[in-house]
Amino acid sequence: MKIPYSWLKDYVALTAAAEAVAGDLVRLGHEIEGVELPRAAVQGVRVGLIRSKGPHPDADKLSLLKVDIGEAEPLDIVCGASNMTEGDKVPVATIGTSLPNGLTIKKGKIRGETSCGMCCSETELGLAAESAGLLILPKDAPVGAEVGEFLALEEAVFDLSITPNRGDCMNVRGVARDLAADAGLSLAPHAGEPVAAESGVGKPVVGIDAIGDCPLYLGRRIEGVKVADAPAWIASRLIAAGQRPVNGIVDVLNYIMLDMGQPMHAFDADTLSGGVNIRSANDGESFKALDGREVKLADGDLVVTDEAGVIALAGIMGSEPSGVTDATTSIMLEAAFFRPARVSLTRRRLAMVSEASMRFERGIDPAMVAEAMQRATRMIVELFGGRPGEVVVCGDAFYGQAGRKLECSIGRIESRLGVAIPASVDEVLVRMGFGLTREGDALHVGIPSFRHDVTIPEDLSEEYARVIGFDAIPAILPPLVVSSPAKSERAVHSAVQAGFVQVVGYAFIAPAEQRRFIADATSDIALANPISEDMAVMRRSLWPGLLKIARHNLNRQQPGVALVEQGRIYNKVEGGHSETDTIAWLLTGEMQQDAWHGAAREADFFDLKGAVEGWLSARGLTGRFIAEAIPGLQRGQSAKILVGRSEVGQIGRVDAAIAEDFDIDRPVFVASIELAALPSGKRAKFVPLPEFPSVERDLVFLFDRDVVAEEIIQTVSKSGGRLLSDARIFDRYAGKGVPQGKVSLGIRFALQDGTRTLTQDDSDTASKAIVAAVEKRFAATLRA
Amino acid sequence: MSDIDAMIAQLESIRQQAQQDFAAAADSEVLTALKVKYLGKKGELTGVLKGVGGLSVEDRPRIGQVVNTIKAELEQVIEARAAELGAQADAARIHAERIDVSLPGRVMPRGALHPVQQGLDEMTAIFDRMGFMIAEGPEIETEFHNFDALNIPPEHPARAMHDTFFLRDTENGEPMLLRTHTSPVQIRAMQRFVGDGHEPPLAVVAPGRVYRCDSDVTHSPMFHQVEVFKVDRDVSMAHLKGVLQYFLSAYFEQEVPIRLRPHYFPFTEPSAEVDIGCVFCAGKGCRICKGSGWIEVLGSGMIHPNVLKSVNIDTSIYSGFAFGLGVERLVMLKHGIPDLRLFFENDVRFLRRMGA
Structure with missing residues (x-):
């Protein structure tokens, strides 16, 4: 809300520079967007x-x-x-x-x-x-x-951001009240006396069906007005406050709203037929609003109607046909109290905002309704002539003015704020409109009709805090609460140590991207109001996001990218949804660039597999990788990852066509592991270091090309005897000298005994057993 | 010439020849061969001694003495020559093995933690030190946890300030949304804590992702928050200030002045916006703080009694403070990152640079 400094001075005799006043406003809780010098x-x-x-x-x-x-x-x-x-x-x-x-x-x-x-x-x-x-x-x-x-x-013009609880400050006088109270100055009253009705002027007939949503409604006719432009002093204040002059009548009402906080409306009385009734709308009813919109109403919306239909959406906007124009000669003024929640729900559903709705939503001062009616009448009659009729009051003329009471404990407020409250501070609150009596620790509080936000003792503690100033509250560290140390989940950290760059992708992706890896959409969680179609469903895989990030980086001349992301994936499940913490990797492009010590090398499956194995091993786990067809991954280069007996993740090369969809034209490898699926790793246990050396032996066999290395190692481990301490593939060759359909694999095994040095006999025995087992199991032949 | 004189002369000529040969030896192998030739069991010196039988008994020791002297002398020469040759060989090898140390080293792959992750780690670690428990909650939330329990009923104007993503489908008839802040973790943590039969104190730090359907230069539809709250007997606003002061100074690794301004949040009363003295100009006023010397960093306050009541905590005994901060915002301030979008663009050049 924009308030020219001069307007504030109508109500409070401020003399300080605008910057100083801005500082006071901030201290009092009114955020300043800026002080302008238009x-x-x-x-x-x-x-x-x-x-x-x-x-x-x-x-x-x-x-x-x-x-x-x-x-x-x-x-x-x-x-x-x-x-x-x-x-x-x-x-x-x-x-x-x-x-x-x-x-x-x-x-x-x-x-x-x-x-x-x-x-x-x-x-x-x-x-x-x-x-x-x-x-x-x-x-x-x-x-x-x-x-x-x-x-x-x-x-200067103050651009204020009034918080939603302070409806009372959505007008100049309300802000002036806070400043006056704070500075110890008096607040000037609104000027003027009631304007008496003239005889022979019509009297509106008003009825309220929806008394709960409209407890008070005032109507008054003014006949014989001559609509003209508002005088410059009104127009200039409206413009400085960010509003556009419309016509004299509307401008006066807007001026009153900005000045004292009561939104009003003027109908062209000659367009109305019969009496006015404030009621709930019927589903399907509609009306044409002042802004030209055709508005569809729903049950419960509060409307002002005449016998012909809706003439205003209460507290939000009038109808176009009933609006005041330059040709208008008779008007009906409306001043009312509409229930904040009602206005809020309707205008939110319809996505409509008006200066009036912003004020009704936050709660206006019910004591101001009648006063605003008198003031508007006087200004209109003075400026545009006309004869006012009688004010018709419908509903409870004293609505909201009974004076709510609140009982507080000074000690409790002090303990919540952590600072003592001297009785002298009470005066400031009194100037703000509160009635205060201290009786020992007890504080009896009368709440002014415009402070809808103050309902409980904590609200009053905030008033005290504002007045004392938050700077007066000391900073004290509270006593420690020692909680049980939780095992911290630092999944992504060890991946980063292995050379991967952590990325953070959006949790929502395009449905088409989701389909690349998950064909069935039934478990998709879709947003009702996505930012765009590209962000319409919650991701069920981290891979599409990683592919997009990889593309972004490859397009920026990165020769290779190694990415890791930890985040949730989201699935619809029976009766709800799941959020699963997942880690995923992506590896593509050059692992190593051309260098003086070696040629460039393109990443392959085993680079990524090694990274995943290393990551598992850092958690005390060993994974098994079992060939498996996985949607979106290239057949023959994909595997499921098992830890123990449970599947925890997947790894493989992204299908070339899918990589192409993401504009990547080189091999891309991805892996993912669901963190919750992992068993907790074994804590490292001490084992004495071997005192005797191990011996190693190499055996080279010719195998069928489709042999599974893991099975060979299993066979070696089983047949190598109790001394066998290690076995691995150290060489793989298929090419010249090896028949078609065959592959030469070199197996290196190690033997160790904790109690003695091993002899030639020991390794010969093991060798023989291994050769026999391998030849039998795989129909392999020993080469060396 | 007597026999002995002839032998001595012979020995002398061997000595001279040997010395010449040793000096001329080009490498240690030649030297070893020469050593055998002159000093070996069947070497030339030993060969001369074979003629000792023809000498008189008096002369024999003399010859022995001469031979020993020459032998000792030659051994010394060999040793010196061997050392010389060894040094030469070392020098030659070292010269041959010289490298250009200015060539680049072999690159060990270096990863990087995302700056948001670093921020989350640093922030949670500070609260961990202060005895706060780390908690997480779901990102897909109910209106109850995201709004109602936090004292934001459906008609509340504050609901409009949260640009909320809703899910297309309901769950058990309830509309579902992406949480707009980490404050629902407050509700879930307290519900669980009370449900398990515990009594405060309860102090929690809850990091996580949040969503607002708003996307422009300064807004991302997804970002991160850290929610911090404490419920105990006699918790006061002074404690809130103390924790904020400690946390913000610890995070920025310097004493930062803080300023609380009255504000409004539905779930706290009193509520305060928290500013820090501008970390770029030390409060003098600059472009970043728009000349004010202060930068708004987070919202805070004393937990509204309605919030505590919604989770059955007795407000006549207990009170609490809470605050929620935007992780990206603090990371941007700490590292001078100018643009929020950099975090989600994930350019590895940026990430590597920021990824300590």
Whole structure:
């Protein structure tokens, strides 16, 4: 919310510099987005009168304007906006002017037509975050005057971010109240006396069916008004506050809302038929809102209706046909209290926001409803004439004004804040509107009607904290709570030590990417409102994300990438969903680049397998890799990973076609392990170091090409006798000298005895047994 | 010339010849052969001694003495020559084996922890030291845990401030969502703790991923938070400040001033936004802190009694503080990372550079 400093001064005699006031506001809990000096920013922008408007010969969306800025000749200006007509007054940035958005105006040609300035919107003047078209100035704006002067932008404007609990500060007087209380200054009352009804003026008939959602509704007719522009002092404050003048009546009501927090509405009384009723909408009912939207209503939405139908969505927006226009002569003013939750639910469902709904949602001051009605009447009658009728009050005239009470303990508040509260602080709260009586430790509190946020003692503790200042609270370390040390899960760390770079991918991916590795979509968890189709389902595999990251990096000249990610995968399961912590690797490209000591080497399956084995071994586990067809992986280069008897993961080469889908044209290897599926590793146990040396022997056999190495090692281990301490494949050769369909494998085994040095006999015996077993089991032949 | 004189002359000529040969020996193998030739069992010196039988008894010892002297002398010469040759050979080998030490070393693959992971590790470690228990919770959450139990009923304006991702399907008739903050872990941890029959104190740090359907330069639809809370007798705002002060200084590895500003969160009362003195300009005012000298880092407060009540903790006995911080934001501040999107782009050049 934007508040010009001068407006605050209507209510409290502040003298400090704007920056100091901003600091006080922050300390009181009102976040400051910025303090702006609009006038300085729009030096050189002048009031221009549009003398003529014609089409641009070469561009449909541009117009050629002749704009009078009080000089001998009108300026030629090419303008892209469409909301202005001949006779309108608009802000014109003249040549050489620098606008708040950094643009400096130069004479130039736009599509061949000379342009000697720029007509501006509120956004371009830095007065509002967004705007539609040019800012149309009031008719009485003097042609040629500096716009900053005309709009009285002489002072700082505070851009405040009011927290949702402080509905009472969604208006100038509410903010002024906090500042006055804090500074020990008095708060000026709203000016003016009630305006008496004149005779012969009609009286609205009002009924409330939905009394729970609308406990109080005031209506009043004013007849014979002559709608005109609001005077400059109102228009300029509205503009400085970021609002656009509409017409005099609407502007007055907006002014009152900004000033005292009561949103009001004016209907063109001649468009209404019969009495007004505030009721719940019926499912399927609809109405055309002021912003032009056709709004579909649902059961429970609160609407203001006449006999013909909906004339307003209560507290959110009026209907277009019943709105006040320049032709309006009779109006019905509405001031009401609508239940915050009702307004909030409806406007959220419909994704509508209005200045009124923002205030009703947060809760307005019920004591202000009648006062706002009187003030609006007076301002309208003074400015636009007309004869006011009687105020019709429907519902509970004293709604919300009974004065809620709260009992607190000073000691408890002090213990929650960790600081003592001197009684002198009470005065500040009293100035904020609270009624306070101390009685020993007991504190009796009367809560003002505008503080809907204060309901429990903790709320009052916050008021005290604000007043004392959070800086006054000491910093004390609480006594330690020693919790049982949990085993920390540091899965990703050992993978990183092995040379992999950890990445963090999004948890949602494209359904098509999911399908690459998981054909069946039934366990997909889809988002109802994804950011984009590329992020529409929760991932069930980390691989698609890793592939995208690999592509990103390969496209940036990385010769190879080794990635690891730890994160959850998500599956729909019977009656719910699962979130499974998973680690996954991706390896592609060069393991080693061409170097003086060796040629480049492309990563292969065994590089990744080695990494996974190393990772398991760091956790005290040994994995078995068993060939298996896995969706998305290349047949013959994929395996499931077993630890003990349970499958914990998968590894393999990504199918070339799928890699291609991810724009990767080289072999890519991936692996993944579900962390929860892993047994906890064995804690390392001490074993004495061998005192006697081991002996090694090599045996080379010819095998069938499809032999499984793991089975050979199993056979060697079983047949090698009790002294066998190690066995492994140390050589593999298929090529010249080895018959087609065969492979030569070298097996190195080691024997060791903890009690003696081994002899030739020992290794001969073992050798013989191994050769016999291997030849028998695999139909292999010994080569050496 | 007597026999003895002739023998002595012969010995002398052997000595001279041997010395010449030894000096000329090109390598240790030649030297070894020469040693055998002159000093071996069948060597030339020994050969001369064979003629000793023809000498008188008085002359025999003399010859023996001469032979021993020459033998000792030659042995010394050999040893010296051997050492000389050995040194030469070493020098030759060392010269031959010289390398260019400026050639690059063989690269051992170096991995990197993601900067967010580093941040999470560092942050949780600080709270671990302070005795907080580490807890995690589900990312797919119910409205109850994400909102209602945290004192955010359906019509609450604060719900609109959380741009929530909802799942397309309900579970057991309940709408499900991706948690918008790690605060639901507060609820789950307390529910479980109380459900297991424990009484406070309870101090928890809960790191994790959170989601908001918002994506632009400064917003990522997925990011990380760390939720911290403590419930005990007499927990006060002063304790909150103490923990924040300790944590923020420990994380930034320097004494950072902190400032609490009143704010509003539905699940805390009182609530405070926490600023730190700008770590880039030491509070003097710079571009990063927009000249204010302060940078907003997290939201905090005293746990709202409605939250404690929702998990059956007796608010007449216990109170608590809580705060939640954005991990990426703190990591960006600590390491001067300018753009949130870098974290999720996963460019390995960036990750390697940041991955200590």
